């Protein structure tokens with residue numbers, strides 16, 4: 505049944521981690537409505553991630569936002585969650601001969617942000633992860649403070665706090681049109697109409713589509729599919745404490761996950777926004793790489809899935825006010841960092857939405873509004 509028009513100070517489109525976190529931040533500044541197309545929040549990318557927080561993952565500015573998010577994830581505000589949001593995991597980055605410079609660059613970046621790491625030989629890395637083929641690698645970077653994130657607790661915490669502040673989440677509310685009239689954005693959805701002077705585009709893989717609905721010129725923010733599988737750990741051993749293990753050439757990663765091992769061939773295939781599925785060829789590649797770079801033999805695949813990761817052409821965040829549409833704020837282009845950088849990126853987007861200067865701690869790490877602006881030339885395609 506169609507609802508009467510509901511008004512607010514902010515309408516947020518999308519209830520993945522981006523939408524939920526920015527809605528939480530904005531609820532300090534006014535009434536927030538979140539519109540989600542699916543029947544439950546977090547159904548798309550947010551519910552399909554590896555749920556890792558690493559300060560050595562993603563582009564320069566995304567990893568800066570991870571550093572700025574660490575405090576919230578490790579020590580959320582009182583009452584935010586009944587369970588810890590993070591658990592120790594550790595990460596290991598492996599370099600083959602000729603790739604050692606890449607590890608040194610990563611170490612230098614981490615040192616600048618005071619993130620802890622240890623460089624070691626591939627043989628020494630076996631003490632952390634005994635299944636790697638140490639003969640195929642020369643060096644390793646161990647990141648002891650990499651954590652597993654309880655994504656569900658994080659998402660629920662944001663949405664619970666939003667409701668407590670008077671905000672509302674509407675599910676099954678697909679935004680079908682978006683237009684600006686008399687200083688207000690009017691969002692027409694499958695559930696009814698909603699309006700607010702400020703709209704936040706937190707639609708993940710659909711961010712470009714939502715901008716198009718608002719009448720904006722083309723913005724280059726595109727979804728790419730990634731495939732993941734779950735396999736059984738080797739019999740007889742305890743895999744639960746292995747670190748998240750990557751190769752620096754970015755051809756695979758694996759991590760313990762609820763008694764099993766999650767593996768990804770780290771595919772990045774341009775996609776339309778959709779309910780992404782695992783790609784069968786990439787499933788076979790994941791198995792092959794796991795058997796090539798570790799001592800494991802893969803039997804059954806317990807589960808496989810696909811998810812979208814959305815990128816600007818420079819892989820950096822797309823956060824802030826669109827220069828071509830008043831009151832239209834972006835929180836998009838999260839790539840593989842959306843969960844771990846959620847808290848700081850949401851604060852940044854919320855500050856921008858209410859006209860505040862960049863949060864001091866984030867500015868202190870060297871990030872500017874300009875560097876992440878949706879108006880920068882690579883996003884506008886100019």
Ligand SMILES: Cc1cc2nc3c(=O)[nH]c(=O)nc-3n(C[C@H](O)[C@H](O)[C@H](O)COP(=O)(O)OP(=O)(O)OC[C@H]3O[C@@H](n4cnc5c(N)ncnc54)[C@H](O)[C@@H]3O)c2cc1C
Pocket residue numbers: 517518519520521522523539540541542545546547548549550551552553554555556557677678679680706707708709710714730731732768810811812813814835836838839840841842843844845
């Ligand atoms: C395999 C894989 C592993 C990953 N591992 C990690 C990791 O370890 N750590 C990490 O931090 N990140 C990781 N990521 C990335 C992370 O999942 C994303 O960056 C993050 O979830 C993006 O969140 P989002 O809220 O922008 O998108 P989504 O979670 O996709 O949310 C967008 C929402 O917008 C809604 N929507 C779209 N259009 C409309 C509309 N018209 N009306 C209403 N609602 C709409 C959608 O239904 C959706 O729920 C991984 C991703 C994948 C695929």
